[in-house]
Amino acid sequence: MNIIFIILNSLIDILLVVVPLFLIVAYTTYSERKIIGFMQSRMGPTRVGPYGMLQPIADIIKLLTKEIIIPSNANKGLFLTAPIIMLVPSLLVWSVIPLSEYFVIANINAGLLFILALTSLSVYGVILAGWASNSKYAFLGSMRSAAQIIAYEIAMGFALVGVLMAAGSLNLQEIIISQKGGIIHWYWIPLFPLFIIYLISGIAETNRAPFDVSEGESEIVAGFHVEYSGITFAMFFLAEYMNLILISILVSIMFFGGWLSPFESTFLEHYFNWIPGFIWLSIKTLFFIFLFLWLRATLPRYRYDQIMRLGWKVFLPITLVWIFLEGFMIYYKIQPWFSV
Amino acid sequence: MLLEYLPVLIFLIFAIIFAAIMLSIGFTLGKNNPNTEKNSPYECGFEAFEDSRMKFDVRYYLVAILFIIFDLEIAFLFPWAVVVHEIGFIGIISMALFLLILVVGFIYEWKKGALEWD
Numbered sequence: 001m002n003i004i005f006i007i008l009n010s011l012i013d014i015l016l017v018v019v020p021l022f023l024i025v026a027y028t029t030y031s032e033r034k035i036i037g038f039m040q041s042r043m044g045p046t047r048v049g050p051y052g053m054l055q056p057i058a059d060i061i062k063l064l065t066k067e068i069i070i071p072s073n074a075n076k077g078l079f080l081t082a083p084i085i086m087l088v089p090s091l092l093v094w095s096v097i098p099l100s101e102y103f104v105i106a107n108i109n110a111g112l113l114f115i116l117a118l119t120s121l122s123v124y125g126v127i128l129a130g131w132a133s134n135s136k137y138a139f140l141g142s143m144r145s146a147a148q149i150i151a152y153e154i155a156m157g158f159a160l161v162g163v164l165m166a167a168g169s170l171n172l173q174e175i176i177i178s179q180k181g182g183i184i185h186w187y188w189i190p191l192f193p194l195f196i197i198y199l200i201s202g203i204a205e206t207n208r209a210p211f212d213v214s215e216g217e218s219e220i221v222a223g224f225h226v227e228y229s230g231i232t233f234a235m236f237f238l239a240e241y242m243n244l245i246l247i248s249i250l251v252s253i254m255f256f257g258g259w260l261s262p263f264e265s266t267f268l269e270h271y272f273n274w275i276p277g278f279i280w281l282s283i284k285t286l287f288f289i290f291l292f293l294w295l296r297a298t299l300p301r302y303r304y305d306q307i308m309r310l311g312w313k314v315f316l317p318i319t320l321v322w323i324f325l326e327g328f329m330i331y332y333k334i335q336p337w338f339s340v
Numbered sequence: 341m342l343l344e345y346l347p348v349l350i351f352l353i354f355a356i357i358f359a360a361i362m363l364s365i366g367f368t369l370g371k372n373n374p375n376t377e378k379n380s381p382y383e384c385g386f387e388a389f390e391d392s393r394m395k396f397d398v399r400y401y402l403v404a405i406l407f408i409i410f411d412l413e414i415a416f417l418f419p420w421a422v423v424v425h426e427i428g429f430i431g432i433i434s435m436a437l438f439l440l441i442l443v444v445g446f447i448y449e450w451k452k453g454a455l456e457w458d
Contacts, residue, residue: 003346010347014354067371072379084359091355095348106347113418114348120411134393135381147400150407157414164421226382231366235359305457308403312455316410316446320439323417327432330424 013105017094025241026056032293039297066230071133074227078132083228083235086125089118090239093246098173100259100278111172112160115250119156119205122243123149126224129236133227141223144213144304151311152204158319159198162191163254165326166338176258182265188255190329190338193322195255197315199288202247204307206240208292210299211307248288249281256284402454413442 030045030052037044045052070076096111098104108114123146130142166187167175179186188195204211207223225236252258259277263269302310330338420427420435449455 006343006346007350010350011354013347014351018354018358064365065369066366067373068366069374069378071381072376073381080363084356084363087359087362088352088355091358092348092351095351105351106344108344108348116414131393133381136394137382139393139396143396143400147403150411151403154407154410154414157411158417161414161417161421164418165424168422168425170418170422230370231362234366235362308455308457312406313450320443324436324439327424327436331429331432 010105013103014095016103017097017099017105018091021094021242021245022238024245025238026060028241028245028289029059029237030056032296035290035293036297039294060234063230063234068230068232069227071135071227073134075132075134078128079227080232082125082129082132083232083239085128086122086239087235089121089125090242090246093118094242096172097246097249098176098253098258099281100276103278104173107171107173110170112164112170112175116157116160119243119246120153122205122239123153125236125239129228130224133224135227137222137226138224141226145207145224148207148211148213148304148307148311149205151308152201152315155197155311155315155319156201156205158316158323159191159194159201160254162194162319162323162326163187165323165330166191172253172258176253176260179257180260180264183257183262186255186257186260190334191255191322191326193318195251197319198255199247199251199291201311201315202251203292203295204311206243206247208244209296210302212301213304213307244292245285245289248292249285251288252281252284258284399454399457406449406454409442409445413439 033055034044034052045055048054048058070079093115095105096108096114098107126142126145126149130138130140130145133139163175164170167178169175169178225233228236257280259281261269261272261275261277261280263272416438417435420431424431
């Protein structure tokens with residue numbers, strides 16, 4: 001009986017996370033087009049519904065009803081597996097993300113390790129897609145993308161190690177709780193270099209501009225998913241945007257106190273007590289999503305050698321040095337962050 | 341203890357079924373009338389010149405090897421990082437020594453030019 005109850009309970013939890021998540025993805029694409037449009041003095045979508053609000057719905061219907069083209073040279077099985085391999089991990093990561101003080105689908109102890117493992121899996125989807133398509137652009141795009149993802153994975157992993165050292169736990173709820181005590185206690189101050197590196201590596205991991213050489217519309221058309229059409233393309237698209245939102249929410253959780261209120265332990269605290277933690281987390285996350293879109297509108301694309309240089313020769317040494325330093329900061333119990 | 345991971349398993353099954361359903365919706369709703377031109381690999385309107393599984397730069401391979409070394413190192417650092425508050429000076433110094441050895445290797449790679457892309 002107990003097991004059935006748990007299964008039903010977690011199914012409801014999963015739907016509570018996944019359905020809003022898809023809506024957010026749909027409206028992230030809408031706001032991306034709107035925001036970038038306004039930044040370039042255009043209107044963005046305006047036709048479908050008021051202010052073009054129904055544009056994402058129209059896109060979904062279009063993508064669902066398009067023909068799925070399977071190239072004659074492609075390995076058919078792998079070609080259709082790749083989008084699934086891409087989509088499943090990026091959905092699954094959400095099972096350990098704490099959305100408020102009380103709500104998390106699976107409050108597991110190895111949360112951060114789980115996230116590191118699953119975000120590493122997306123590289124398989126990219127390589128499989130590029131290989132199975134049997135097309136030059138797809139192949140080049142997937143090689144570039146894979147090398148870039150694994151290069152930045154290192155910097156990302158070291159940044160995670162830094163957070164772990166500060167929090168002393170792999171559980172994401174405990175990482176948030178260890179930042180308790182107001183805005184200056186959040187880890188973005190003591191771990192400032194790691195925060196910047198995590199954010200930039202996150203952008204590189206999701207292949208977003210200015211690190212979008214793997215898609216490079218103007219050189220290799222769309223990179224690894226050039227041969228995909230209709231729903232198979234939509235699955236890559238969905239995975240990409242879910243990863244974008246995931247990076248935003250992880251930055252908010254690990255460096256900006258997750259669902260903690262920014263007014264904690266100031267004189268403003270009791271005025272804002274009524275706001276639930278979920279709202280704070282959403283505000284922080286939406287800011288970082290906006291930052292992603294903002295960067296795409298502002299920055300030109302990096303050259304490939306510059307990307308690799310940044311990953312290996314700048315980020316890796318900085319994170320290594322910072323982990324040394326942080327070890328000693330923890331040993332000497334630098335107040336107020338490492339006083340545990 | 342292991343029960344905490346049950347929702348993850350349920351989510352995994354849910355996600356796989358969901359992805360499969362998405363694919364099958366695409367196959368049922370979408371048209372299907374392939375022809376040779378449509379199914380040929382995309383190469384800006386030209387016939388494909390040669391096999392697309394061509395030779396690629398050995399540096400991608402090198403990057404992958406470097407990645408394995410450093411990713412293992414991260415996996416090794418994880419348990420250490422969780423208990424770093426409790427293991428004191430000896431613990432920090434021994435990990436510092438371990439990292440130092442890896443840094444020597446990293447400097448060697450750097451000087452050898454394994455990280456150059458030009």
